[in-house]
Amino acid sequence: MVRSDARENRVRILAAARESFAEDGDTSMNQIAQRAGVGAGTLYRNFPTREALVLAxxxxxxxxxxxxxxxxxxxxxxxxxxxxxxxxxxxxxxxxxxxxxxxxxxxxxxxxxxxxxxxxxxxxxxxxxxxxxxxxxxxxxxxxxxxxxxxxxxxxxxxxxxxxxxxxxxxxxxxxxxxx
Amino acid sequence: MVRSDARENRVRILAAARESFAEDGDTSMNQIAQRAGVGAGTLYRNFPTREALVLAxxxxxxxxxxxxxxxxxxxxxxxxxxxxxxxxxxxxxxxxxxxxxxxxxxxxxxxxxxxxxxxxxxxxxxxxxxxxxxxxxxxxxxxxxxxxxxxxxxxxxxxxxxxxxxxxxxxxxxxxxxxx
DNA sequence: TACCGTAGTGGAGAGCTCTCCACTTAGCAA
DNA sequence: TTGCTAAGTGGAGAGCTCTCCACTACGGTA
The missing domain is CATH 1.10.357.10 (Tetracycline Repressor, domain 2)
Known part of the structure; x- marks a missing residue:
C-alpha cells in the first residue's frame, strides 16, 4: 500500500527537481528537498542518489x-x-x-x-x-x-x-x- | 624556488596518506591533513583532488x-x-x-x-x-x-x-x- | 646580521551528502 | 466514529569537500 501523501510527495519532489535542474544543473539535493517542501530524508527515501533523481x-x-x-x-x-x-x-x-x-x-x-x-x-x-x-x-x-x-x-x-x-x-x- | 618547508610538508602529506590508506581506503582528506599536521588548504594545494593524492x-x-x-x-x-x-x-x-x-x-x-x-x-x-x-x-x-x-x-x-x-x-x- | 618580499600556511567556514529516529498521520477494522 | 498501527515524515546533526585570506616565516640581499 502506498499512502496518498507519499505519492504526492514524490510528485512534488519530481516537480521541484525538474524546475531546479532547468535553472541550474548543480542544484543540491538539500535545495531540492527544501523547494519541494519535504525533508532530506523523504527525498533520499524516494531517490537514494542524485543520479536516480536525475534519471527519474x-x-x-x-x-x-x-x-x-x-x-x-x-x-x-x-x-x-x-x-x-x-x-x-x-x-x-x-x-x-x-x-x-x-x-x-x-x-x-x-x-x-x-x-x-x-x-x-x-x-x-x-x-x-x-x-x-x-x-x-x-x-x-x-x-x-x-x-x-x-x-x-x-x-x-x-x-x-x-x-x-x-x-x-x-x-x-x-x-x-x-x-x- | 621551492621552499624547504613546502617540500617537507609534501613529504609528510604523502607519508600520512600512505599510512591512512593502508589502514582504511576511505580516509577523508581532512583526516589525512590532520595526520600530516597541515591545514586542509595545504593538502589541497599539493593535491587538488583525492585522485591526485591517491595516484601520487x-x-x-x-x-x-x-x-x-x-x-x-x-x-x-x-x-x-x-x-x-x-x-x-x-x-x-x-x-x-x-x-x-x-x-x-x-x-x-x-x-x-x-x-x-x-x-x-x-x-x-x-x-x-x-x-x-x-x-x-x-x-x-x-x-x-x-x-x-x-x-x-x-x-x-x-x-x-x-x-x-x-x-x-x-x-x-x-x-x-x-x-x- | 637585519630586513623584507613573497611563497606558503592553516583553519574557520560555507555548503554539501546522507543517516537516523522521534514523531505524525493515512487508512483499515470494529 | 474512534482507535490503532505501521508507513511515512522531516530536520538535526555528523562528517565531508573545498575555498579563502589573514597571517607566518624562508631565504635572498645589502
Whole structure:
C-alpha cells in the first residue's frame, strides 16, 4: 500500500527537481528537498542518489529515446542503429547533470538495476537485432555495453569530442568475431 | 624556488596518506591533513583532488607497472601485451581507493594531463608496437583507450567481473580495421 | 646580521551528502 | 466514529569537500 501523501510527495519532489535542474544543473539535493517542501530524508527515501533523481526527472526523455529503437532498426542496419541510438543517449545525458557517474557504482545495485532496466532492455533489443543478422557477435552483453558507454558520456565534450571515436572502437569490437 | 618547508610538508602529506590508506581506503582528506599536521588548504594545494593524492601515493606502483611494458612486449604480441598490462593496471587501481572517477573530469585537466602523462606514454608505446606490426589499427588513440579503460576499473569486481569481457571487446575494436 | 618580499600556511567556514529516529498521520477494522 | 498501527515524515546533526585570506616565516640581499 502506498499512502496518498507519499505519492504526492514524490510528485512534488519530481516537480521541484525538474524546475531546479532547468535553472541550474548543480542544484543540491538539500535545495531540492527544501523547494519541494519535504525533508532530506523523504527525498533520499524516494531517490537514494542524485543520479536516480536525475534519471527519474528525465525519464520521459529517456523513454522517448528508447522508443526510437524500432524506427532506427527499420531504417538502418543494427550496428548503425546502435550507433545512432547511443549517441542520442549520450547527447541527452550530457546535457543533463551529473548522470553517468552512477553507472557501475557497486552500491544501490538493486535500484540501478531497476532504474537502468528500460535502457538495458533497449540495448538488448538493438544487440539482438544485430545478432540475428550476424553483424554483432553472439556473446555481446548489454550490461558491458552500457558500462562502456558510461565512459562516453563522461568524456569531455568540448571541441575535441572523443566520444564518436570511442564509440566507433567499441562498435568495431562488437562487430568482430571473438578471437579464438 | 621551492621552499624547504613546502617540500617537507609534501613529504609528510604523502607519508600520512600512505599510512591512512593502508589502514582504511576511505580516509577523508581532512583526516589525512590532520595526520600530516597541515591545514586542509595545504593538502589541497599539493593535491587538488583525492585522485591526485591517491595516484601520487601509488606512483611507485604505477611506475612499476609502466616499467613492465618492454618485458611484456618482448614476451607476447602487442595486443596480448596490452591486455595483460591493462588488467594489471585495473587490478592495482581497483585495490586502491576512489581512483578512476577522475578520468575525464573536465576540471583540473592540466594536472590530470601531468598525472596521467606516464600512463599515456606507456599506452602509446604498446599501441605503437601493435601499429608497427599491423595488429592494431593506425588511428587508435591512447587517450580514448585510457578513457574507455576508466570504465573497467569502475566495473564491479566481485564474482561476476565484467572487466575482462569489456576489455576483450575494446581490444577487438582496436584490432579491427575501421569500417569504410 | 637585519630586513623584507613573497611563497606558503592553516583553519574557520560555507555548503554539501546522507543517516537516523522521534514523531505524525493515512487508512483499515470494529 | 474512534482507535490503532505501521508507513511515512522531516530536520538535526555528523562528517565531508573545498575555498579563502589573514597571517607566518624562508631565504635572498645589502
Amino acid at each position: 526527472v528525465y525519464k520521459e526523455e529517456v523513454e522517448r529515446i528508447i522508443d526510437t529503437v524500432p524506427a532506427l532498426l527499420a531504417q538502418m542496419p543494427p550496428i548503425e542503429a546502435l550507433r545512432h541510438w547511443t549517441m542520442d543517449l549520450v547527447e541527452a545525458m550530457r546535457r543533463k547533470h551529473g548522470l553517468g557517474d552512477a553507472l557501475g557504482a557497486g552500491a544501490h545495485q538493486a535500484i540501478a538495476q531497476q532504474t537502468y532496466g528500460p535502457v538495458i532492455a533497449a540495448i538488448t533489443e538493438l544487440l539482438d537485432a544485430g545478432k540475428q543478422d550476424g553483424s554483432i557477435r553472439a556473446d555481446a552483453d548489454p550490461g558491458d555495453f552500457l558500462q562502456l558507454t558510461g565512459a562516453l558520456w563522461r568524456a569531455a565534450s568540448g571541441p575535441d569530442d572523443r566520444s564518436p571515436r570511442m564509440l566507433a572502437l567499441v562498435l568495431d569490437g562488437l562487430r568482430a568475431k571473438p578471437r579464438a | 601515493v601509488y606512483k611507485e606502483e604505477v611506475e612499476r607497472i609502466i616499467d613492465t611494458v618492454p618485458a611484456l612486449l618482448a614476451q607476447m604480441p602487442p595486443i596480448e601485451a596490452l591486455r595483460h598490462w591493462t588488467m594489471d593496471l585495473v587490478e592495482a587501481m581497483r585495490r586502491k581507493h576512489g581512483l578512476g572517477d577522475a578520468l575525464g573530469a573536465g576540471a583540473h585537466q592540466a594536472i590530470a594531463q601531468q598525472t596521467y602523462g606516464p600512463v599515456i606514454a606507456a599506452i602509446t608505446e604498446l599501441l605503437d608496437a601493435g601499429k608497427q606490426d599491423g595488429s592494431i589499427r593506425a588511428d587508435a588513440d591512447p587517450g580514448d583507450f585510457l578513457q574507455l579503460t576508466g570504465a573497467l576499473w569502475r566495473a564491479a569486481s566481485g564474482p561476476d567481473d565484467r572487466s575482462p569481457r569489456m576489455l576483450a571487446l575494446v581490444l577487438d575494436g582496436l584490432r579491427a580495421k575501421p569500417r569504410a
